[in-house]
Every structure is written in structure tokens, then in C-alpha cells.
Amino acid sequence: MKSFRIIIADDEPTIRLILKELLIKEGYEVEEAANGEEAILALRNAPFNLAILDYRMPKMDGMEALRQIKKIDPSVAVVMITAHGNTDVAMEAIREGAYDYFPKPFDNKEIVFVVKRVKERQELLKKIERLESQLRHEHKRFDKIVGASSKMQEVFALIRKVATNDVTVLICGESGTGKELVASAIHYQSYRRKKPFIKVSCVAIPETLLESEMFGHEKGSFTGAYQLKPGKFEMAQEGTLFLDEIGDMPLSLQPKLLRVIQERELERVGGTKTIKVDIRLIAATGKDLAECVKNQTFREDLYFRLNVIPIYLPPLRERRDDIPLILEHFIIYYNQKLGKQITSWDQDFMKAVMDYSWPGNVRELENIIQRAIILSSGDKLTVDLLPPNIHTEPAMPDLAAIADDFSVPMPERIQAISDKLEEQMIRHALKKANFRRQETADILGISRKSLHNKMEKYNLFDKDNLVDEKE
Incomplete structure (x- = not known):
């Protein structure tokens, strides 16, 4: 003492x-x-x-x-x-x-x-x-989710409201935004918190095994089924089942999922006995499910059943004011985990992380901070500890400065702002698609030829701009 x-x-x-x-x-x-x-x-x-x-x-x-x-x-x-x-x-x-x-x-x-x-x-x-x-700091975090921005405050408020109501929740957001953390927060704030929280990745499990994983199977129901196996729905009994990447669930399984949600009962693969289930369902997706419904890759009736309370998680680039707070959170965490004594960062380090587009969102930021702390030899994070693509990426354009430049005619300012936004959208899409141009064009909703012309216009084939010729 x-x-x-x-x-x-x-x-x-x-x-x-x-x-x-x-x-x-x-x-x-x-x-x-x-x-x-x-x-x-x-x-x-x-x-x-x-x-x-x-x-x-x-x-x-x-x-x-x-x-x-x-x-x-x-x-x-x-x-x-x-x-x-x-x-x-x-x-x-x-x-x-x-x-x-x-x-x-x-x-x-x-x-x-x-x-x-x-x-x-x-x-x-x-x-x-x-x-x-x-x-003072309570409003800046919810469970393990960190954020003081107005967008995150709206998310926190919604979590508090839905946690105490046993409704189905659909969490939407890009990869790395923290969808699983939100699902976990809802569960542990609910009356089901003392019961299981079971997670299923609809994209990580092969389609041939997903039905058995979710609904269970009886002994001898297929080759290799040597014993009875309860599925994730049964394992989550009286608790919460979290279906991650629900947009990737095969169409063939969606009717069975819909029936469980509607009837709260199921039969295991190869079984005839009806099993009652009492669970709270939370689903998450990085896809636009409404668009998937239009493309007939997702059932409309299932979409309506899941989309009772939607929660949208904004990407990190839309809540840049939270970056210093998240940075501080991870420094404290990894100081303890790695036995380090990082206490601050220099201005160039902060400028680089604030200017970067963060296509991988909070998950990417966490990995970068962990890397910087491991490589650091002092008590301060410096810009040289960041990967080259982060501290060399062109900064986001200051659109307000363009708009306020009254020396330029308004039509020209509007065109300049439009060009800057278009360039940034293409950059983000290229990174999200790992520089595969056809996939990038699909994300942007334009033709591959149009993408090629725009990349030439903004000099995005230049190696200094971090765009390569991958197909």
C-alpha cells in the first residue's frame, strides 16, 4: 500500500x-x-x-x-x-x-x-x-466496444434497448467493425447472460457440414456419423445463438433455418423426433441482404425474419474521431499483455493513423498497434513503426477546403469534390477486393472497362499509389 x-x-x-x-x-x-x-x-x-x-x-x-x-x-x-x-x-x-x-x-x-x-x-x-x-469514460465504451462518436453512441443506445427485449437482431457492417463484440454485448446484457453464447460462422464451415453443425445429427444418419451429435441450436438452449456471416448461408439450408426461427423447433439430420428450442437469435453480415434478396441468393422471408432490429456498425473511416480513443485502449491492453511501457505517440504517428483509410477497420488497427508495440524500443510510438502502406498512403482529401475556396467557380469546385470522392471510393474498393479489378468493378457497380479508365484518370496504376496489376 x-x-x-x-x-x-x-x-x-x-x-x-x-x-x-x-x-x-x-x-x-x-x-x-x-x-x-x-x-x-x-x-x-x-x-x-x-x-x-x-x-x-x-x-x-x-x-x-x-x-x-x-x-x-x-x-x-x-x-x-x-x-x-x-x-x-x-x-x-x-x-x-x-x-x-x-x-x-x-x-x-x-x-x-x-x-x-x-x-x-x-x-x-x-x-x-x-x-x-x-x-466520464462509461459513455465511451460498451463492454469491449470503444467509441465516443455520435454514431457509436447510437449503437450503444440501441444495444441497451434490444438487450432486455428478446427479439432477433441483425448486425450489419464491414469486416473488422466489431459485429461479434456487439452480439456478445447484447447477450451479456440480457436475462440470458448466464446461459450459453454459441457462435457459428456460416462461411467458415463447409456447406456439406453446416447443416449437421447447426441442427445436429443422429447416429448413423450419414457416413461418419458414429454417434449422436447435438447441433448449435441445442447447445445454445436458453441462451443466445450468434450466426456470423449469415449472408453466406447456402440457399438449401435457409428454409430449415426459417422454420426453426418461426416454430422454435427442429429435427436433427437423420432424425424424426421434434426438439423444442428456446434461444435468442442474433445474426451478422457484411453483405447487403436486401441486394442479396434481389439477386435471389437469399430468401426474402428469412430476411424479414432476421431483420427485426437492425444494428449498423459504421466503418472506422466514418468515425475517425474515435481513433485516438481506440489507440489508447489497445496500448493499455498490449502494454499489459506484452510487458511494455508505451505511454504516448508522436505527431507523425497520429497523423498517419488518422489519414489512413482502414479498409480492415478496427481489427486492422488493432493488428497495426500490436505490431508497433512489439517493434518499439522506447516508450513512444513513432511513425517508422507503421507499415509503409499506412504512412505513405495519400491523405483523405480536405473537401471542406475545396468547397470554401471561393476563388474557384462553383461548378469547378463541385467537379473537384466529385473527382476526389470518386478517387477515394475506387481506392477503398481496390483494397477491399485485394486489387482484383473485376471484383472491384462489381463492388463499385461499374464495368471493368470503366474502372480501367478511371484508374488511368487518377493514376492508380502507379506503384507509389499502392495499386498493382493483380488480376
Whole structure:
């Protein structure tokens, strides 16, 4: 436990000795000063919790020392020793910020009581400060999700509302935005939090195994089914089932999923027994399911069943104000995990991470921060610790600056803004498609020839612009 440190300033050695021995016996750490100047010097060189000052001292009296202490560190409590009956001085000291006073000759029990009261008060103030700090930061995070931007505050508010209502939730957002974290937060804020939270990736499990994984199978129902196996729905009984990447679920399985959602019952593969299920369903997707319905790759009736409460997670590029907060969160986490002591970052580092487009969103930012912390040799993150593509990527255009340039005719400004936005959209799409041009054209909803012409227009074939000739 951190010691409570006291400095005693009095020009009488006997008084200092009496007080020091008395307070050391009470378990306090005590230092001495012969006058106000010595006390101030000691306070500048080391932290103290309490200063006991005699009013009359050479070089600097107690009153001036009190004023100086409050300038140096207002949290240091001050107790003034005054001459017997000198209440005017005592009242002046209180007005200047002293916690208390006692006259000479002083009573030892009174001194012990006052110091104990100062210690308890400071401990209470620190506790209040910690609680206030938690309250100030509470709105900036929800479970493990970090964000103070208005968009994330809307997400947090929606999580709180839906968590206590047992409705189906569809979480939409790009890869790396934190869809699973949102699903987990909803579950652990709900009345089902003491029951299982089961996750299924509809894209990670082969189509031939997905039905068995989700609904279970009976012994001997197919080659290799040597024993009965409950599915994820049964494993999530009374809890929450999280279906990730629901947009990639095969069409052949969607009717069976729809029936379970509607009827709250299922049969295992190869079985005839109907099993009742009591679960809360949360699904997530990085696809536009409404578009998938139009393209006939996703059932419309299933989409409506899933889309009861949609939650949209914005990409990191749409909430750049959250980047410093997320950065701080990961630094604290990886400092503890990796045994590092990173305390800050330089301006170039921050500029690079703020300017970068983050196609991989928060997941990419976390990986980059982890990498930088591992490679760091000091206590500060510097721009050279970032991968070259991050600190060399052209910054996002300042569209407001273009719009405010009234020296340029309005039609030209509108065209310039349109061009800048188009260029950035193509850059983001290229990265998302890993520079495969046909896939990029599909994402943008344009022809491959049109994409080629636009890449030439914005010089995106240049290696310095990080776009290669991959097919």
C-alpha cells in the first residue's frame, strides 16, 4: 500500500522531533524542514500528502509557504500551527486553503486525530475521482466496444434497448467493425447472460457440414456419423445463438433455418423426433441482404425474419474521431499483455493513423498497434513503426477546403469534390477486393472497362499509389 507522506516545517528542532516521532509511530512517512523555503524545495522534488507548517518561520513564513504549496500541488493538505489564541491567523490560513489548524501548545491526540482525518478525506476524494473518471469514460465504451462518436453512441443506445427485449437482431457492417463484440454485448446484457453464447460462422464451415453443425445429427444418419451429435441450436438452449456471416448461408439450408426461427423447433439430420428450442437469435453480415434478396441468393422471408432490429456498425473511416480513443485502449491492453511501457505517440504517428483509410477497420488497427508495440524500443510510438502502406498512403482529401475556396467557380469546385470522392471510393474498393479489378468493378457497380479508365484518370496504376496489376 502506498505510504502517506508528511513534511513538517518548523524552525524549532524540538517541535519537529516531537511531531516526527509521534507520526512515525502512527505509520506515516515523515520528513523535516527548518523553514518554508526548505519545505517548498522538498515538495518540488518529491510528492507529499500533508504539510504541517508553523506560522512563524524565518526566510518564508507558514502563510507564504501555504500559498506556494497550493500553486505547486493543490491536492496537498496543509495544517497550520499557530500561537495560542491567534484565531485571526488561523482563519486567514483556512481562507487561503489550509485544511485545519491547531495552536501551541498542541495536544498529541488532537494532532493524530487531525492527520487521520486528512488521510481519510484524501482517500475518499481519490475514490470519488476514480468513480467520476469511470462515469466520464462509461459513455465511451460498451463492454469491449470503444467509441465516443455520435454514431457509436447510437449503437450503444440501441444495444441497451434490444438487450432486455428478446427479439432477433441483425448486425450489419464491414469486416473488422466489431459485429461479434456487439452480439456478445447484447447477450451479456440480457436475462440470458448466464446461459450459453454459441457462435457459428456460416462461411467458415463447409456447406456439406453446416447443416449437421447447426441442427445436429443422429447416429448413423450419414457416413461418419458414429454417434449422436447435438447441433448449435441445442447447445445454445436458453441462451443466445450468434450466426456470423449469415449472408453466406447456402440457399438449401435457409428454409430449415426459417422454420426453426418461426416454430422454435427442429429435427436433427437423420432424425424424426421434434426438439423444442428456446434461444435468442442474433445474426451478422457484411453483405447487403436486401441486394442479396434481389439477386435471389437469399430468401426474402428469412430476411424479414432476421431483420427485426437492425444494428449498423459504421466503418472506422466514418468515425475517425474515435481513433485516438481506440489507440489508447489497445496500448493499455498490449502494454499489459506484452510487458511494455508505451505511454504516448508522436505527431507523425497520429497523423498517419488518422489519414489512413482502414479498409480492415478496427481489427486492422488493432493488428497495426500490436505490431508497433512489439517493434518499439522506447516508450513512444513513432511513425517508422507503421507499415509503409499506412504512412505513405495519400491523405483523405480536405473537401471542406475545396468547397470554401471561393476563388474557384462553383461548378469547378463541385467537379473537384466529385473527382476526389470518386478517387477515394475506387481506392477503398481496390483494397477491399485485394486489387482484383473485376471484383472491384462489381463492388463499385461499374464495368471493368470503366474502372480501367478511371484508374488511368487518377493514376492508380502507379506503384507509389499502392495499386498493382493483380488480376
